[in-house]
Amino acid sequence: MIRNISILLSVLILAAFVVPADAQSSMADHVVINEVDINPPGDDSASPTEWVELYNPTSSDVDIGGWQIASTTVLKQTLTIPAGTIIESGQFITYSYKTVWFTDNNEIVQLKDDNGFVIDSTPLLSDIKNDFTSWQRIYDGYDLDSSDDWKFVVSNAGSSNGKIPVVESTEDVSVKILSAKSSYLFGETAILQGSVSEEVYVEQLGDFKPESITVTIRGPDYNSSVLLYPDLNLNFKTTLNLHPVLGINEGVYDVSVSYAGATSETSFSVGEEVPDIEIIQEGVFAIVTDKSQYLPGETVSISGITSEVIPFEGLKYELKNPNGIVIETGTLYPTDGEFSGEIFMTTVNPVFGTYTINGEYVDETSTSFDLVEDIKEDVQISLWTDKDAYGTGDVVTISGRLNNLWVSSLDLEILQTRNTALGVNDFEGGDFAFKILDVVRLEGDSSFQYQFKIPNGDERLGDYRVKVSKEVGTAIKIFSVVDDPTSDLIAREPISLSTDKTVYDFGDKITISGFVNELTQSTTDVPVVNVSIKDKDGNPLTIVGDTGGGRLGTTGSVVSYDFTAVPEPSGRYSISTDLSRSIFAEGQYLVTAKYLKLSTSTVFSVSDSLTLDDGASVFLDKEVYGLGEKVTLSGLLPAIGESAVSISLTKPDGSIINSGATLDNQRFSWSWMTPIVESQTPLKLDDRSLATTNLGIYKIHVTTSSVGMDLFFKVSKDPANDTLIVPPITVFTEKPIYNAGEELKVLGSVIAKDQGDEGLVVPERVQLTIISEKAPTKPIHQASVYPDQGGQFKSTFELPITIFSEGQYKVKAVY
Secondary structure: OOOEEEEEEEEEOOOOOOOOHHHHOOEOOOOEEEEEEOOOOOOOOOOOOOEEEEEOOOOOOEEOOOOEEEEOOOOOOEEEOOOOOEEOOOOEEEEEOOOOOOOOOOEOEEEEOOOOOEEEEOOOEOOOOOOOEEEEEOOOOEOOOOHHHEEEEEOOOOOOOOOOOOOOOOOOOOEEEEEOOOEEEOOOEEEEEEEEOOOOEEEEOOEEEEOOEEEEEEEOOEEEEEEEOOOOOOEEEEEEEOOHHHOOOOEEEEEEEEEOOEEEEEEEEEEOOOOOOOOOOOOOEEEEEOOOEEOOOOEEEEEEEEOOOOOOOOEEEEEEOOOOOEEEEEEEOOEOOEEEEEEEOOOOOOOOEEEEEEEEOOOEEEEEEEEOOOOOOOOOEEEEEOOOEEOOOOEEEEEEEEOOOOOOEEEEEEEEEEEOOOOEOOOOOOOOOOEEEEEEEOOOOOEEEEEEEOOOOHHHOEEEEEEEEEOOEEEEEEEEEOOOOOOOOOOOOOEEEEEOOOEEOOOOEEEEEEEEOOOOOOOOOOOOEEEEEEEOOOOOEEEOOOHHHOOOOOOOEEEOOEEEEOOOOOOEEEEEEEOOOOOOOOEEEEEEEEEOOEEEEEEEEEOOHHHOOOOOEEEEOOOEEOOOOEEEEEEEOOOOOOOEEEEEEEOOOOOEEEEEEEOEOOEEEEEEEOOOOOOEEEEEEOOEEEEEEOOEEEEEEEEOOOOEEEEEEEEOOOHHHOOOOOOOEEEEEOOOEEEOOOEEEEEEEEOOOOOOOOOOOOOOOEEEEEEEOOOOOOEEEEEEEOOOOOOEEEEEEEOOOOOOOOEEEEEEEEO
8 A cells, every 4th residue: 555645844035134232122113013813712614813013112213104015825815904094102902804804824914015015924823723722912002023922811901911020129129127026936837928119120131020039048057948929018028937846956046138238137046935135126117927828717917126216105007908998097106025916807898919007106007818718619518738749858738627617626647658769668667757746736727827847867668648537527638759849740630550560470579569549547447459460452351261271362261360459558559470371471461440439440461472483572551651651562572582672762852862762671661751741832933832632642662673663652632532544654744834945854754664465565665856846846856765764754854945835845755
């Protein structure tokens, strides 16, 4: 059978031009195309829904009558703006023209004046989403003649994309910080707050970001830094829980803050008892609240500090709700330079949002807090950790709530259930296990919080279980401690399943294990995990007549290979069995684990190393994967005297990841995580751009000195209902856009056809042809190339300017 496939590429003729020095400004000095939607929702051929937004960033009104907005690629549709049209300074004007004004791929939109000169042009755009996203400048009028000037986000036709922030001078910027108290007891929370004189922006990679505030706290065997940003009132605040378990020791702690080159310092002490004499910094006046969020019915505790006490004068404060209405006023008198007071947040028609407390004494100051709605989960006990993955030495914050009930306390158990460094799964009660038994006290709203520090050391890597319980119920939360919590992906499936190897020989022992994320609590029946082994199609194993033959067949006695495993309190379960020749034959097998209504499956392979002289057994655990899934490749090779295999992964966009795996007793295993989310990767070429998706068909190429083979899999948003269809031949170019005079590189792969017994002669070479899309569509270049042992092929062609003009060209491959 002759297979052929074609792809398109573009050739551009680029003329040299001179950029004036003043064109380097980030703001255009002319009318620009500010936003364009080349593929809005619906059928573009049914109604004129595509649109272009113009913007005038100059300080003068501009007459754009007779100007043109044109598509420049395949359709070449041009809109002429009516005579006498004026676009005022800072004005947006949006135009629609006719059905199918633009193409959805490789489109360039130009704005020309009434003399036909190009005033502005977009980069090469692609939009296949058919939704409300559009291409728009990152800021109104922002123009550095680069594809980086543009972003692909939800459209806002006729309105602003955002203005370029003004970078403020930092010469007069000041920052101050203070502690709510100068001395604390162990178990208290230190409140550090301050303010900046103005907000500063800094430029980062062509964008403008608010400058961050760095607060550094140093004390006895303690050093920590926090990044903050000023709020709308130019204030900032952070807290530090002063518990010995968090690494806090007795002594003095120095606090420094830096912001845009300005610095300030303060200090506080921690101990078993408060010193009789407190030293208050000069020029200090501030107020704080004990929390940043409150529920209706809670009491806000206000505290303040001043370095200057005015006799017979009190701190006058007012409380404003989110609507700016003053709802309470009062006066707080200082005691030894400190203020304190309380505000009750009513439950009658509460207004949710940010509240501001303004205070006036020796100076003016303010602070804020949020009133949030009390939303309860539909469970007896809610339980959370602030993260799912931590590193050793990190502080874990556990919080939760007893819903619709109140008790004074709950029992807390924190237990390390698995150690990844030591390879120990059954870790409960062992000598190395990390364990905390404690009690959490409930607040008035039935909420609770607990913190502890994970000790340093590799023996603390692994899984941890947090359990809070009482007669009213139990809640369990699992988290992990990993080497790099910023990059390690912690997948919390309801039930997981794996085998200790992916390829086995006859007589090997297979260990099947997994994890149940949320165990069902019961005082009578204990739910078990049901594990079954079936053939790759999900059918029970069978033995053909004479069991001495030791081979499976389509008839014979049905073998029930089912097991039960009782999960440990951590959720771990495990079973082991021998792979006997009397039950198993060479091939793939399906393992399924079920726990109540939860179910998951995986595959493994059985191969006979004595029968691999003529080839290799290499396979994937499945053909279609979802986003964020693990791809597992396994293999068993003949005894070839090599210690490793080379593995390359080719993505849908043509990019290649080179990797490898070590051979262990002729076996190897390799894994790769599919993308977590769907994304489009922009290809930036000559200030033009298009996007390729990370969904689609991936190819794995496995090679040794004597073995080469390809396997394919698909990444899909709906893997359960998707299938893998592998094209017998693929072809693509190194990039989609070329300049005349460049060298075109063509690459591809074929699934090699075996020579048949019927005398069919299979062509050994791939025939490549370059064809112009313009009539007459005659061949321009032809070549024949041999694919390598893995089916890969490549060839190069010259694109002389005397032959190749601007337009679309096709590469045709026949094998």
